[in-house]
Amino acid sequence: MSGDSKMVLDGSATALAEDETEFVRNAAGRLVPTVVNGVPQVPFLGVGKYRPEGRKAAPPVRSAADYPEDGDKRVADIETALHKCGIRDGMTISSHHHLRDGDRVALEVLQTAGRMGVKNLRWFPSASFPAQAPVIELMKSGVVHHIEGSMNGPLGDYCTQGNMAGLGVLRSHGGRFQAIQDGEVHIDIAVIAAPSADMFGNADGSHGKSACGSLGFALADSMYADRVIVVTDNLVQFPCVPWQIQGNNVDYVVEVPSIGDPAKIVSGTTQITRSPDRLRISELVAHFMKASGILRNGLSFQAGAGGIALAFVQYLKPMMKEAGIKASFVRGGSTKYLVEMLEEGLTEYILDGQTFDLDAVRSIASNPRHVATSPFTSYNYHGKGNFASMVDACILGATEVDVNFNANVVTHSDGRLLHGIGGWQNCLASRCTILALPAFRDRIPVVVDEVTTLTGPGELIDVVVTERGICINPRRTDLIESVKDSELPVLDIRELKKEVETICGGIPEKTKPSDQPVAVVKWVDGTVLDTVWKTY
């Protein structure tokens, strides 16, 4: 899997249905293709079983003699930059999603390539969002061949309809770094939307009218792509400090009036859930952490920006204060609630992967203890360790969890692909992974016999907390022992499943999936964990 693999793009939208894709059952019992978009794959071998060989991807050696002596790498516009980067058919273009649904740059780049007459691009975003739905038109017209990267909403739906000319490849944030680092995905041109940048290409996300906080998702792209374009709406005097993206990796700088819609880049304020059931889940998680002894001085945890996770932080804080406890670090997705912890002295550091609201952006821009991280430091499984496995507890969501604690975060029970993996898979490495989720949604049970799409192996999921009780993975006898004298509502996951099915009036009938693959889910080590099938 290492080395400079070449994607096969034949330009035919029907290639997939017709080709002779072979499938094998991997160590999780899932049927996965042995070749994806022309690249041979290793099926999932089990957690921690696969060992990579070979050396990291090696970008071309450049010479300063070919760059402006005065450091001014600005060119007129995106088209000029793409032209100077030598854009041509079949190339891989990458972008990051720190601007979330407010991003205007990635779509503009792909549309510009289309106007330039380029075809069969592989778009390799760290994630795509509903605002980028017009990429569907570019796929129909052949400008974009297919997308590799999280597809949130309409683009995922389009993929599950079997309409993409290549297989979608879903990777975690760490898996994306791994794939680039290992040479599994070679980026020809990386386009980095930057809330601040100087003419040399040093760039940062924490300042400017389009500030988004950390730019860590773009780090691998800046390091390994053949050519790198920085696009900014806030050109600052050299040096742009801090320079999370270093100009020494950047070829061209483009100044534009706007890189995105600030209102959709960060929330004004992130919202805590108001649902009584979900508040109960959050409270149970906090009580579980106390009863199990995880809540101790120097602890570390990660909680995302979802309503349940935010409420959990609010329950945890008074417990910490009461016990006189301080965290050594908390990991974001950062929000107002983590910033309050930092400012109230409840944590030494925020180690931030992405920055979700205005308070968090202000904090990362001004507080040296609010530190921007990247998938390299936090998640890359093919590094010399990463931060994820050093986190005491991680509170995550899921669309489904099965009786063996396997979980799904990418598809719904109807098979539609509507969510990316994000850092979710990477976080499973934490010392205690807690899925905090409602037992059912829209009268559809969340606890099931078998997940629609396996995104996380059950052996890594330690606890499932629902409004109807707490299920502990039988492998974690230590956790079971630690809470056995508590008053927590602990129950067997099969009991929970039965209870939920009774409430929902039985198990909803599942549509049998088709035999046409539309996407694969990669594991953190680059092996293939599962296949997403055409649903319509």
Add this chain to the structure above:
Amino acid sequence: MSGDSKMVLDGSATALAEDETEFVRNAAGRLVPTVVNGVPQVPFLGVGKYRPEGRKAAPPVRSAADYPEDGDKRVADIETALHKCGIRDGMTISSHHHLRDGDRVALEVLQTAGRMGVKNLRWFPSASFPAQAPVIELMKSGVVHHIEGSMNGPLGDYCTQGNMAGLGVLRSHGGRFQAIQDGEVHIDIAVIAAPSADMFGNADGSHGKSACGSLGFALADSMYADRVIVVTDNLVQFPCVPWQIQGNNVDYVVEVPSIGDPAKIVSGTTQITRSPDRLRISELVAHFMKASGILRNGLSFQAGAGGIALAFVQYLKPMMKEAGIKASFVRGGSTKYLVEMLEEGLTEYILDGQTFDLDAVRSIASNPRHVATSPFTSYNYHGKGNFASMVDACILGATEVDVNFNANVVTHSDGRLLHGIGGWQNCLASRCTILALPAFRDRIPVVVDEVTTLTGPGELIDVVVTERGICINPRRTDLIESVKDSELPVLDIRELKKEVETICGGIPEKTKPSDQPVAVVKWVDGTVLDTVWKTY
């Protein structure tokens, strides 16, 4: 020159004298070997002429499965770490010199390797210092085969005596990064002495009892070496922030009582020259910058920690204040005097390559506008540009300068190799390179017909300022024009030479160099600029 070149180490101390080294005259007219330590070389082709081919060095892909889940990479001692790194005969061991003459780690590592019975190591320090003179014993006993890296003082002298079993290879700071990045030098084991580190290997230089400021010289080693050991005397709780060296590149952490002698790591205070002649040089440089129009709002400059450079800053400051001028950035070697500029609002930023005194260490540890840089950002010629060419003026020293403005910084006029190149070659890229030096030393003229060792091509040296007047390179008609109406003592460099020879009582007779090469001087692009010959 790219790719994974293999050093030839035959263990024979006489190999060099006997082998059939071929020599060619390079574009500077200097006789240079075509093969150095078994590796074929490109002779210097002229400034900006050589274009590298191929791809960067690619370190092995690792797996987090092979590192401790709890992030604790500590091992008992240096010997254990070297053993776990698989140390064996003929390997390349690297170290950095941020601890300067106070370093205790590099020597300890090499001596430990010796006790373990290892032979023929290539020691690849970013620079070596007098405190490391005992490496001579290790070379005599065959533990260390030869040194590639700056050799200050006794080690350089030992080299010029023709006693090293391999050729010395002298590189600038940027050239060292380039050589590692391009795969010209493959580091098997990097040892990084760290004033602060956590158990995961995140490390920084700005805190701790052995604080030294920036750790930038170790960056390339941490990124490209097969194995990386961090040695610290100040183990902090995870996360060690900032983490100029990232733990994700580190294999093992060793805690020791002391990494060095603080008194020799940083000066209590750096000393301005008291010599009237040298003060006059400093003053002339400041006046030249004013008269030539370089001293304008938003200027940038680099001045090192030498007595003349420090005095220059003190002359410049009142001029800046009077004119209401603020620098956009100044580059260190940082000292108290640059810190004062930052704190008095005379510069927006200090971009710091190495940190020389206590005030500078305090500043880099606490002021976000005092930014640690590395040879990657500042000097690497095989990147997408670097900061050095964006600096308006650079004030440097030299041991000799000739009538064509070629300069020498590594040998004395007697041919003895006593100094490293440092960032000197890289700084020649600045918009105005000023050599500020006395016209003679110990009655030996500094201005000569031809330099003993060519370290910097004359076409890049714009101005020579001595106590006896200012010589402007005839190529810089713009600078000549800019000061022609000033009262500055501008004179032709040949006139200056004559004047100096009169004072010194003629040209001292030079010993004819031997025909035995002992070291080569690399240019910033990895080509061979000159040869250092045996002198005794």
